[in-house]
Amino acid sequence: MTVKTRITRQKRVDWAWGYGMILPLLAGLGLFYFYPVYKVFRDSLYTVGAFNRSSWAGLANYTKMFQDSVMWRSLGNTLMYAVIIIPLTVVLALILAALLNTRIRGRDVYRVIYFIPTVTMSVAIAMVWRWIFNGDFGILNHIVRIFGGTPQYWLSDEHTVLLCISIVSVWMGVGYNMIILLAGIQGISSNYYEAAELEGAGKIRQFLKITIPLVTPTLFFVVITTVISTLQIFDVIYMMIPTKSIAMSYAQSVVMYFYRNAFEYSAKGYASAIAVLLFAIIMLLTLFQMRIQKKWVHYD
Amino acid sequence: MENKMKLSRSGRHPRYGKAVVHAVLFLGCFITLAPFIWMFLTSMKTQVEAVSIPPSILPRNWRPDAYTSLPEKLPFFTMYWNTILTSLIIVAGQLLFCSAAGYAFARIHFPGRNFLFILCLSVLMIPSSFLILPQYLLIQKMGLLNTLHAIYLPNLFSAFGTFLMRQFFMSIPLELEDAARIDGCGHGRIYSRIMLPLIKPGLVSLGVLTLRFAWNNLMWPMIVNTEKTKMTLTAGLSYLQGQYISDYPSIMAGALLATIPLIIIYAVFQRQFIEGIALTGIK
Known part of the structure; x- marks a missing residue:
């Protein structure tokens, strides 16, 4: 009897500690994450005007979105960013990770240097690249002139602006993914390589037949996170392209357009509808990737 | 015979191969540093x-x-201070809240634990730009626009950090806890005196990741604080670029000064930084 009451008392103390320790986190997540999720869905059905006065709009924001050519162009731009940035970032990161995994002199120095863009703020990165791409005084045009090419207004030309932003994004994202992939590659047992060495497989064959298949779980993670972050591309565009530039419509991403609606045009209901669409796209793409991972990800 | 041939084939150009690797890596370094x-x-x-x-x-x-x-062009020191202060508060808050919740999820049995943990994890699926508008409206309603509280408040809580901390607490053997319990320690003491020191690498990793996020975040600080003296460095740089559009030396000086602290911290805690990032890929 006494033993039983002691146990239940102990249990109750445990429960109290358990709930007590997660309470601050749950309260914070509730206020700043769960409530906002509800709020976005709700606001997307309202017209939220100046001073946050809102009136019921039904699906008007959504129908407006499907007829909005700027929205479609932003979506197209975003997909274009995804198509350029994701493969380039992942492939470059994988190659660099594999090279840095070899026994080579100065490996640690390389590792430190490649990682610097990852700790640098994207704002500063965008500022210096904007200066490099500058059509009048930029160093890139100077180099182009030396090689006898024609200088370009890289960031105000509709044909080059998206590519320039993509290059900067790849430059920024490679180091981060390289480190994650390097950790994955280092987890591969050296037995595989020793066996391959005995079989006479060259380094490139080893990379293709051992490294790539065995690093696929990490690769899967890298692809998922790169897709999510690329679909939300904002900082670089915001810092490199002036809002009034004619090139903006050729560079604008969905999040950029969302931002302008929410905080420049003060169309918060419409912005919420855009946010819902983006959320749905990211969700579907992630679920789709989870689905097809069995086809290419090898778990031991 | 055939075996021998194969061996010599694989080892045919080790030096040539190394030179190519060095050339590629060196070119990469140049592109990174230029x-x-x-x-x-x-x-x-x-x-x-x-x-x-x-x-x-x-x-x-x-x-x-x-x-x-x-x-003279912008209150640079104030912005610096704002960035340092809010980043430190965000790091401290996340370490505290995430480690406490992570401990509870990993080590204490209580009803509804799994449900609540999955609820936390569901937050990971929400893209950050999705939340920014309602978070802004919330801060506005609280009357906190143009205060430093606005910058750190929503960022004190992290589902990812909780998940990371839980993984670390799970890896500590049960025997240790049992021994402490027999000695009469409660959860408070076990958490603060035994567990936290043991997961120090995890705390450093989370701290480093959070610092990187807090220091470099642009959209949130920019929308909640429009007064120059309440801005962080990212928003300040954006303002500088907008106002002094052709003063390139100043813009570059500002950008460089704003990035230097993290590069120095990175140089000092290089290994922890890299480990911290590598940990984000844990399976």
Whole structure:
């Protein structure tokens, strides 16, 4: 009897500690994450005007979105960013990770240097690249002139602006993914390589037949996170392209357009509808990737 | 015989291969560092020299004017202080809240634990830009726009951090806890005296990741605080670029000064930084 009451008392103390320790986190997540999720869905059905006065709009924001050519162009731009940035970032990161995994002199120095863009703020990165791409005084045009090419207004030309932003994004994202992939590659047992060495497989064959298949779980993670972050591309565009530039419509991403609606045009209901669409796209793409991972990800 | 041939084939050009690897890695380093070098070189020029055609690579005379005149153009020191303060609060808050919740999820049995944990994890699926508008409206309703509280408040709580901390607590053997319990320690003591010191690498990793996020975050600080004295460095730089559109030496000086602290911290805690990032890929 006494033993039983002691146990239940102990249990109750445990429960109290358990709930007590997660309470601050749950309260914070509730206020700043769960409530906002509800709020976005709700606001997307309202017209939220100046001073946050809102009136019921039904699906008007959504129908407006499907007829909005700027929205479609932003979506197209975003997909274009995804198509350029994701493969380039992942492939470059994988190659660099594999090279840095070899026994080579100065490996640690390389590792430190490649990682610097990852700790640098994207704002500063965008500022210096904007200066490099500058059509009048930029160093890139100077180099182009030396090689006898024609200088370009890289960031105000509709044909080059998206590519320039993509290059900067790849430059920024490679180091981060390289480190994650390097950790994955280092987890591969050296037995595989020793066996391959005995079989006479060259380094490139080893990379293709051992490294790539065995690093696929990490690769899967890298692809998922790169897709999510690329679909939300904002900082670089915001810092490199002036809002009034004619090139903006050729560079604008969905999040950029969302931002302008929410905080420049003060169309918060419409912005919420855009946010819902983006959320749905990211969700579907992630679920789709989870689905097809069995086809290419090898778990031991 | 055949075996021997194969062996010699694989070892045919080890030196040639190494040279190629070095060449590729070196080129990569140059591409990585060149923008930073250009940032520095531009910041040491006068405004006139920066826009001369053809551009000079090295400054004709090295002048730190762009740096010394920066405080006249914007409250740079205040912005610096705002960034340091809010980043530290965010790091401290996440370490505290995430480690406490992570401990409870990993080590204490209580009803509804799994449900609540999955609820936390569901937050991971929400893209950050999705939340920013309602978070802004919330801060506005609280009357906190243009205060430093606005910058750190929503960022004190992290589902990812909780998940990471839980993984670390799970890896500690049960025997340790049992021994402490027999000695009469409660959860408070076990958590603070035994467990936290044991998961120090995890705390460092989370701290490093959070610092990187807090220091470099642009959209949130920019929308909640529009008063210059309440801005962080990212928003301040955006303002600088907008106001002094052709003063490239100042813009580059500002950008460089804003990034230097993290690069120094990275140089010092290099291994922890890399481990911290590598941990984000844990399976």
